[in-house]
Amino acid sequence: MELTDRVVIVTGAANGIGAGLVRRFVAEGAREVVVADLDGDAAEALAKELGPVAVPARVDVTVEADTQNLVAGTLSRHGRVDLFCANAGITSGAGTDATDAQWERTWSVNVLSHVYASRAVLPSMLERGSGYFLATCSAAGLLTSVDDAPYAVTKHAAVAYAEWLSIHYGDKGIRVSALCPQGVDTRMLRDGLDIGHRGARVTAASGAVLPVDAVVDAVVAGLAAEEFLILPHPEVAKYERHRATDRERWLAGMRSLAAQA
Numbered sequence: 001m002e003l004t005d006r007v008v009i010v011t012g013a014a015n016g017i018g019a020g021l022v023r024r025f026v027a028e029g030a031r032e033v034v035v036a037d038l039d040g041d042a043a044e045a046l047a048k049e050l051g052p053v054a055v056p057a058r059v060d061v062t063v064e065a066d067t068q069n070l071v072a073g074t075l076s077r078h079g080r081v082d083l084f085c086a087n088a089g090i091t092s093g094a095g096t097d098a099t100d101a102q103w104e105r106t107w108s109v110n111v112l113s114h115v116y117a118s119r120a121v122l123p124s125m126l127e128r129g130s131g132y133f134l135a136t137c138s139a140a141g142l143l144t145s146v147d148d149a150p151y152a153v154t155k156h157a158a159v160a161y162a163e164w165l166s167i168h169y170g171d172k173g174i175r176v177s178a179l180c181p182q183g184v185d186t187r188m189l190r191d192g193l194d195i196g197h198r199g200a201r202v203t204a205a206s207g208a209v210l211p212v213d214a215v216v217d218a219v220v221a222g223l224a225a226e227e228f229l230i231l232p233h234p235e236v237a238k239y240e241r242h243r244a245t246d247r248e249r250w251l252a253g254m255r256s257l258a259a260q261a
Helices: 016-029 038-049 064-078 099-128 147-170 187-194 198-205 210-227 235-244 246-259
Strands: 005-011 031-038 054-058 084-085 131-136 175-179
Touching: 005 016, 005 064, 005 099, 005 246, 016 031, 016 054, 016 210, 031 038, 031 131, 038 054, 064 099, 084 099, 099 131, 099 175, 131 147, 131 210, 147 175, 175 210, 235 246
Parallel strands: 005 031, 005 084, 031 054, 084 131, 131 175
Antiparallel strands: none
């Protein structure tokens, strides 16, 4: 996919990877980039910075009606959504002690929001015979997330759902990509490091902590090539192969890494 003249929606768009995607899509000549975020003020500030191509929207991705209205509003302005970036995501920082509320919230943001987005955007894409769905899933969706059980489980589910979409709609003009970065210099990782969370320390120690712009570069290249897996950290592919071919060794290595963090 080339980004010039495209109509794009990005959720979780006011900060981190989402904000980086918005800035790059505007720079690439998109017709409109919808800056959708739960923090409406932050979305509005970013859109104001970038000019009329960026349109702010306060959206709670865990409320299906919000996503339906987001897509409907975009369709009313342009008649199409070319690219939907389901980027909103949260961590829990919890393991077996995670409360039901933490599990439900993490599931709603990291998985159900992708389901709601696909329900909202696929009908018009299928009618046109073209469209692109980008799911931000994390390397945790291919590997794991030390000390954050809800995050690991939901990111695996997000990858699985993206695969399912690709299998069922890839021959009907719908392209799907799963963005799976490891450590990225965002507020999410920095906050984890600030409080000394072991999972954040393991992530930071497992490879380069990339700037957001490097992740965005990988996304633009992945969209252009229409690759399913977008891996800003290429070593993640190697880790996934090790996990698949020698699970016992991989598990032992992860236990050792967690113990050292």
